[in-house]
Amino acid sequence: MNRRSKTVVISILTALLLVSIIAGGLLLHESGLATNFAHKNQGPSLTHLFGTDWLGRDMFTRTVKGLSISLFIGMLAAVVSAIIALFFGILAATLGKHGDTFITWLIDLFLGVPHLVMIILIAFALGGGMRGVVVGVAFTHWPSLARLIRAEVMQLRSADYVLVSQKMGKSKWWIATRHLVPHIIPQFFVGLILLFPHAVLHEASISFLGFGLSQESPAIGIILAEAMRYLSTGMWWLAFFPGAALLLMVRAFDILGKNLLLLFDPHQAHQ
Numbered sequence: 001m002n003r004r005s006k007t008v009v010i011s012i013l014t015a016l017l018l019v020s021i022i023a024g025g026l027l028l029h030e031s032g033l034a035t036n037f038a039h040k041n042q043g044p045s046l047t048h049l050f051g052t053d054w055l056g057r058d059m060f061t062r063t064v065k066g067l068s069i070s071l072f073i074g075m076l077a078a079v080v081s082a083i084i085a086l087f088f089g090i091l092a093a094t095l096g097k098h099g100d101t102f103i104t105w106l107i108d109l110f111l112g113v114p115h116l117v118m119i120i121l122i123a124f125a126l127g128g129g130m131r132g133v134v135v136g137v138a139f140t141h142w143p144s145l146a147r148l149i150r151a152e153v154m155q156l157r158s159a160d161y162v163l164v165s166q167k168m169g170k171s172k173w174w175i176a177t178r179h180l181v182p183h184i185i186p187q188f189f190v191g192l193i194l195l196f197p198h199a200v201l202h203e204a205s206i207s208f209l210g211f212g213l214s215q216e217s218p219a220i221g222i223i224l225a226e227a228m229r230y231l232s233t234g235m236w237w238l239a240f241f242p243g244a245a246l247l248l249m250v251r252a253f254d255i256l257g258k259n260l261l262l263l264f265d266p267h268q269a270h271q
Contacts, residue, residue, distance in 0.1 A: 011259040014252040018071070021249060025068020028061050033218060044237050051237040054230060063242045066220040067249055069213070073130060074200035077137035081199070082192040085142040089149025090180060093157060094172050103150070107143040115140045119202055120211045133212045137199045145191040152184050193257035197250040204246060220246045 036056035044051045050059035092103035110118075118140045123132035156162060156179065165175050206212040207221025215222060220242050227238035 007259045007262050011256055014256040014259070017252050018249070018256070021064065021067045021071055024064040025071075028064055033057055033061055033065065041235060044241075050241040051235075053226075053238055054235075059237065059241060062218045062223055063220070063245050065218045066223050066242060067245055069217065069219050070200050070203055070221075070246070071249065073133055073137070073203050074196050077134045077199040077203070078141070078192055078195035080134070080138035081141040081195055082145060082188060084138065085145035085191070086149055086181075086184075086188055088142065089146040089184075090153055090176055092146070092150040093153035094176060094180075100150075103146075107147055110140065110143040113140075115198075115202060116205060119206055120209070123206055123211050128211060128214075130213060133203050133206060136206070137202050141195055141198055141202075145188075145195065148187060148191060149184055152187055153180050156180055156183055190257055190261045193253065193260055196257075197253040200246070200250055200253070 034057065036052075038056060039048070039052050040054055040056040042048055042052040048058050048060065050063055052058055053062070088103050088106070092100045092107075095103075119133075119136035122136035122139060126132035126135055157175075159179075162175060162179050165179065170178075203212060204219070204221035204224070207219045208225045209221075210225070212221060213219045223242045224239055227235070227242070230238055
């Protein structure tokens with residue numbers, strides 16, 4: 001197998017892992033989330049793969065449900081953020097000098113503020129919950145992708161076919177939709193995939209700090225925050241398995257995004 005074939009296989013395997021998380025979140029029965037004091041504080045076993053917590057809830061079910069929630073929020077926030085990046089990236093390269101200067105300043109402004117601080121402020125202003133988390137993550141993760149798209153469009157707008165369209169009197173909207181957008185779809189798609197792990201980790205972070213989802217939700221950040229109170233009693237499995245599962249999912253997204261970048265890169269097609 002050459003490098004391209006290996007990349008395709010790895011991409012398929014990581015995609016299947018992410019799909020299995022979604023399927024597990026939908027198919028696992030809610031009974032695992034119910035309180036059962038007869039099975040509380042049990043370690044990992046064949047009956048409860050990830051053990052149980054202080055209320056007797058199955059940690060495997062809670063972990064998979066939490067991963068599916070984080071995955072959904074991360075996907076939604078990443079899609080919104082990528083669309084914002086596409087919009088501003090194209091505008092920066094097509095509106096002229098003043099428009100480019102303003103949008104570049106806006107990108108630098110958002111990049112200069114720590115993501116976590118701004119997400120907390122936005123989520124707090126919107127009252128927390130899923131809406132606050134999605135809006136906070138979406139409105140803080142677009143600048144890097146916008147800068148990449150702007151650079152790509154700046155190169156494309158000097159291409160011969162774009163200059164010919166301008167000479168023929170085509171509008172900026174026509175040129176953008178017919179010439180620019182189709183050429184940056186691969187970069188946009190890869191950037192969207194690579195936004196997922198950042199969105200998922202920041203969602204878990206603010207939920208861990210208490211500014212995200214409600215405490216009743218089995219989100220990974222909430223599970224880890226609750227587990228901190230019981231680690232000193234020796235219940236290590238409450239934090240180990242959810243934390244490891246979160247890192248595995250984030251790593252899968254990272255691998256998938258980098259492999260797709262290799263597949264879309266024409267300079268590496270011969271490998």
